[in-house]
Amino acid sequence: MAKPLVAIVGRPNVGKSTLFNKLVGKRIAIVEDTPGVTRDRIYAEVEWLNQKFTLIDTGGIEPESEDIILKQMKRQAQIAIETADVIVFMVDGKEGLTGSDIEVAEMLRKVNKPVVLVVNKIDNLKLEDNKYEFYNLGIGEPITISAALSLGLGDMLDEIVRHFEKVEEDEEDEALIKVTIVGKPNVGKSSLLNRLTGEERAIVSDIPGTTRDAIDSLVEINGDKFLFIDTAGIRRKSKIKEEIEKYSVIRSLTAVDRADVCLIMIDATEGVTEQDEKIAGIAHEAGKGVIIVVNKWDVVEKDDKTMNDYTKQVRNALSFMTYAPVIYISAKTGQRIPRLIELIKYVADQNSMRIKTGVLNEVISEAVMMKQPPVEKGKALKIYYATQVSTKPPTFAFFVNDEEIVHFSYERYLENQIRQHFGFEGTPIRIVYRSKKED
Incomplete structure (x- = not known):
């Protein structure tokens, strides 16, 4: 199941x-410089x-428009209404209730989505009473926070997760190989x-953006x-002008979250573009x-070296x-489609493969004997x-x-040793380190 999606609007x-x-911010560890993964982010995973x-910052996806602030805010709220499982409606506790806040509240009351009303910028107890005027919005109990000072965030998060539906995993669902x-x-996703x-389950046309939903x-x-x-195709931010396309981008992110295997489609006539790198980065980080x-x-015109x-x-x-394995296909002619299906099964198995502890430690011990860890800060690393x-x-x-x-x-050496002995083709590997005092 996809993780719940929470949008911050206001x-x-x-x-x-x-x-x-x-x-x-503190939960995102930059392990490597993956293009598009940690820069210009408007979504991230949060745990509470x-x-x-998945948390969405609608402030990062405001439409390019010369319209007045009210219309911009209204569009943001519309995007959130269409996509989110829970909506965090943020207002300014110092400035007080505004006409724009009332407009958003009217929209949110019309939809069957849980809304958490958050009064921000309550930096001290003297400002606490400022929340009472926001009862007039008819959204519910205001929760006071100071985002800048990290005050009240626990109570807010408690209220957010309280609205998540408890969904039991279907046993039959576990037997499925989920492929995004x-x-x-216009790279050929629908044709594939x-x-x-x-x-013919998906409409195929030569107009970019035909597929609007997952x-x-x-x-x-x-x-x-x-x-x-x-x-839906993920577009460059500069080309995203319609709200419905922004909606599709968010749905694409949640579709990656649901998958066991992601097919990163590249147009052979264009080569790998910067946008392809960003899309691949999303799947890699996930x-x-x-x-x-x-x-x-x-x-593509080919010879023996192409x-x-x-x-x-x-x-x-x-x-x-x-x-990640690379495969060359034609969705139009069916070239190598049977091979792609076999590859999907193989990569799904690799992503879910488990290694016995005893066998793993034999490989690691041998790797350490072959190449001793470098000395850092005057101390030699010991792997127990x-x-x-x-x-x-x-x-x-x-x-x-x-x-x-x-x-x-x-760390890269250890990962390579694990791959060399066990494969793990088509899947990233995560390694975490835990300090342990020597007995």
Whole structure:
């Protein structure tokens, strides 16, 4: 199941981005410079009381418009209404109730979505009584916070997660291989979906942006069950002018979250673009199985070196994703579609593979003997033991004498050793370090 989606709405300058950064800023660890992953972010994963959700900062997706502030605010609220499971309606406790706040409240009352009313900028007890005028909005009990000073955030988060639906995982759902098709518009996602499902489930046209929403297709192929999720194309921010396209971007992000395997579709006639890098970064950071699918290969003029040269270009552009297999297809002619289906099954297995602790430690011990850890801060790293703590993506915990002295190059070495012995093709690997005093 996709994580719940929570959107922060409100007129400009009430503190939406400040709250967003406060909630997610310290939780985002920059492990590597993946293009588009940590820059210009308007969404992020937040965890509270063991519940994870995706937080959207609508302040980051305001439409390019010369309209008055009220219309801009209204569009933001409309986007949130269409996409979010819970809406955080933020108002300014210092400035007080405004006509714009009333306009938003009227819109929110018309929809069947839980709304958490948050009065921001209550920086001290003297300002606490400012919340009472916001009862006039008819939205419910105002919760006072100071996003800048981190006051009241716990009570606010308690109220947010209280509205999440408790959904039990369907046992039958576990047998499905969930596949999301992502890529910029007009790359052939809908055509590929039609090939994979064997029927015209998605409208195919040459107009970028035809697919406005995510479409699920349940298919059984040779006894294996697949859930294919076609998504709206993710566009550059400069080209996003219609609110419905912003809505599609957010739905694409949630579609990636639902997937076991993401097909990153690239147009063979264009090569890897900056937008492709950003899309791949989303799937990489989400820890999904990934296959790089180069479509429209049938229209490329080729010789015996074309595929190898093209693969080098792909690897260079997506250098953070060397684990992902590359396949060349034509959704139009059906070229290599059977091979793609087999590859999806294989990558899904790799993403969910679990290694026994004893076998893992034999490999790690041998790796350390072959190459000793570098000395950092005058101290040598000692690895006591390792264990796999989760799958999807495969995540390993290494118990060491000091987690602060793990060098990035040695971490990469350990990951390469794990891949060399166990494969994990098509899936990122996560390694976490935990300090443990020597007995």
